[in-house]
Structures are given as structure tokens and as C-alpha cells.
Amino acid sequence: MAKVTIDNIEIEVPDGTTILQAARMIGERNKADRHVVPPTMCYYSKLKTSGGYCRTCIVKVTKGSEKDPRPMPKPVASCRTNVMDGMVVENTINADLIESRKSVTEFLLINHPLDCPICDQAGECHLQDLSYENGKEASRYQFERRTFDPIDIGETIKLHMTRCILCYRCVKVAEQITDGRVHGVINRGDVSEISTYIQEAIDNDFSGNVIDVCPVGALTDKTFRFASRVWFTQPLDAHRDCPKCSGKTVLWMKGEEVLRVTGRKDQWGEVEEFICNTCRFETKDKAAWTIEGPRKIDRHSVISQGHYERKLQQKLLDKAAPDAPSIEPFNIADR
């Protein structure tokens, strides 16, 4: 066991834990301490060897360990650095580090088109959250941003390479969750891009999970394309008997219509269980699902702006007691 202090909060964790995981343990232990958890763009706890690309999770180690108390000379990526006994880590209380993270965010946004008004990911985008919390209000970049045309990857996935931050999560999903990866990152440095071999379609039962793991709007669901803004839809927890996956999903509803099906994301924005393409793209009939109830969304999220949770709960209660007088929505255009 190793005792580690992050932003003056102590926790004892097993050896071999990374600083990021220790910070998340603090956040899970006490919700009020969640602010010490560094943001992540490329690290994904469900994917092996992920992390280490984006540098947003950097922290300052002011004391290496009990045996060797020297501070580490530079900020370290917390997703790739293991804790040592007696380590002291500074994240939100270090002004220099906050400044560094701002620079990292600025670098991630250099080529980003900032087309959030068009992007389907807006409202649940990790890059949006990151730039809102750590970004500068204006870009200093003076040159042309690199541009690509949107590409169809198969029937159901759209790739907007302009929005990609090269986190490699989708590559790791294809490698570890599906068999036979047909897409990857080609070229090097600032010209690298995600591509399939000659736009070969990804047709694997679990390929749709690349949409869920993508932290930005680079990989989006074509069946949901421009159907609605995320915050106008109402998420419902639902499940069904699926021979291929756990069948536990979130349905994003507009009225009685299922616009989109995704996996369930936990408090760190990672899906709990990967779901198959049949559930995600083909089962858009509400009758095929067993509804569990409204999905709990953090109140800071724009998705909860319509107080859908309360409304849906009322609706479900009304259904349980059909004798209660039903109130039809007042539609002025019909009069």
C-alpha cells in the first residue's frame, strides 16, 4: 500500500496505482473532492495502453516519495505515472500547473474548427468541457487550420477528421474490443490522421463503440446525424435481451421516438459496458426495450437544462396509475 497526498487530501492506494486512478478514488470516496481529479482526453480505464498522448492530465509532483523526497522536475502525465509511498501531488492548488494545462488546451484547439453549433457531440463533448474550464477565450493561432472533408466509415459512422485530437481511443477499441482492426492512424506528427485502409468499411459487431469513446465529435452516429441537439433529447436507462452484448443502454428520446442509443457512461465519462451495433443502430423501436427510468445526468450538464428527469418520472407515475387525468400538451398550431 502507498500513501499519497493529492491537493492536501490523503488516500491509501495499492501499489501500482497511477496518480490519476488515486485521484479518481478520492473523487469516488467523497463527491465534494471530485475537483482534484485531472481531466482526461485520451486515457480510458477500460482500454489497455490508453493514455499518455494528450497531456491534459498533467500534475505537479512536489515530493517524489518518502525515500526520495525530491520533486519531479517537470509536470508528469498522471495517467502514466505510478504512485510512490509518501508522494505529494499538486493539481488544482498549483498556479503554474493550471497555466500549463491552459497551454495544453490551447494546443489541442489549434486545429479544432470550433464548429460546435453544427457538431452532434456539442453538449456532451469532453473538449468543450476542457476548454470551458481550462481554455483561453481566444486563439493566438494565425495560420490556416488543417481541413478535411467528412468521411463515411461504413454505413453508420461519420468521421470528421477536422475535429479529431488524435487520442487513439478508437484505435484501441478496434484493437481490443473488435477482432480485425481495419482503421488506424496514418502519417506522422501534425499531418497524422485517422483513416481506414482505402475507406474500407468497419463492419464489426462492436465497431459502434468508437463513437462512445471518442471524446470529441470526430466520430459520430450517422443514424443520429443532425436529428436533434443533445440537450433537447431525454435520456432513458433501458435494457433488452441481447445475444451479443449486455444490452444495457441509454435511449435518447424525443417524444416517443428513439433518436439514438448509446452505452451508459459513468461519472468519468467512460462507458460502463460496451454495446453491440444491433442495439446501437438497429433497435430504434421503443417497444423493443425495457425502460428502467430516466438517466441521471449531472445538474451542471446542459442536458439536464429541461429538468427532464422530474418530467419523465411524473410521466412514468402517470402510466402506472392510468386513472389519473392525462394532460395533453397544448399545441397552439393546431387551433
Add this chain to the structure above:
Amino acid sequence: MSATFQPLTQRSRVVSDKKMTFLERIYLPAILKGMSITLKHFFFVKKVSLRYPEVEKPRSAIYRGHHVLKRDDQGRERCTACGLCAVACPAEAITMIAGERKKGEESVYREEKYATVYEINMLRCIFCGDCEDACPKEAIFLTDRIVEADYLRKPFVFGKNELVEPMEKSKRIDVSKRQTPDVLKFKEQRQYSHNR
């Protein structure tokens, strides 16, 4: 007045029913006095009302009336159906459905997504201007035009026909007066150009 009631001000007057004098009883002096006031207003005092609709009261250039959905210099619709106006709207008056621009429509819609349906319910709208503030594309503006009255409710749900400004350059709706010199100067900065 009950014995316990104590007036707090001196404004109330005690009504008396004393007998009227002769001059008061013939009413003529009072009638003449009243008529003189009326005639004075009729001939000599400037009228405060206007003969609408022939004459209109001048409105401020930043009056908040009938919305407009602007086109850019090349006549393309600026709105991308991002939904921020609908979220900002405190009266929930705005609704829209987005569509994808097809090949060949680049001269009609500026971005790859556009609003196929855009409706503002003018009966719900409170003309607060929050939609104008929220718009990231400078697409929606309130103008100094008045929303006309009607007998039915249905015509008050304004669609794109009522909201989008005409294509012809001469019929465009000028909103430049709503943008102060400070705003225009701010827009010239290159570092904020990504959303133009």
C-alpha cells in the same frame, strides 16, 4: 368612519351634503366652465395620440420587435440550427428541425447543417432579445418592425417564410444600427474569426 379608524394621511375629504346655492343649482356656470376646458384642448393643446397606421411613432433603432433570420453577403442563410436560441429563450417560444445540406446547395446555406423548420411562436415571445445574444452565427436579430395583429392564433407561429430576410439586396433588413461601433471593432479581430 368607525371610532377606531385613524387616517394616516390628510388626503381624504369629508363629504358634505350642504344645500347648493342658486348659481350651483342652475348648472350653467359649471357647464360653461367644463366646455371651455374641452374646447381649449380641442383647439389649442397639442394632440398626444397618433393616427396609426397612417402615422407611426418613431422607434429606437434597437427596438425589439419582429425577428429576422439574416443571410450573409452572398445570400446564404446564416442559421445552422444549433439550438442555442431555443435554450436561451425564457418563454420556450423557439423550435427548429435541422437538416443536412446537400451537394449543390452551398449557395443557399452557409454551413453543412441548416434549419429546415424554424418557428417562433410570437404569442409566447416576450421580445427579450436573449436569442439574439445567444446566437453564435449572427443569424437572428430582433428588428424595429412591429408584429402585426391578427384575429386567429395560428398566424402567430412564424416560420421561415416570415423570418428569413429576402434574397434581393435591396430588400435586406438592416441591423447594422443594432451593432455598436465597439461590437463591430471587436469583430474585426482575427483571433475571433473562427465562427464567421
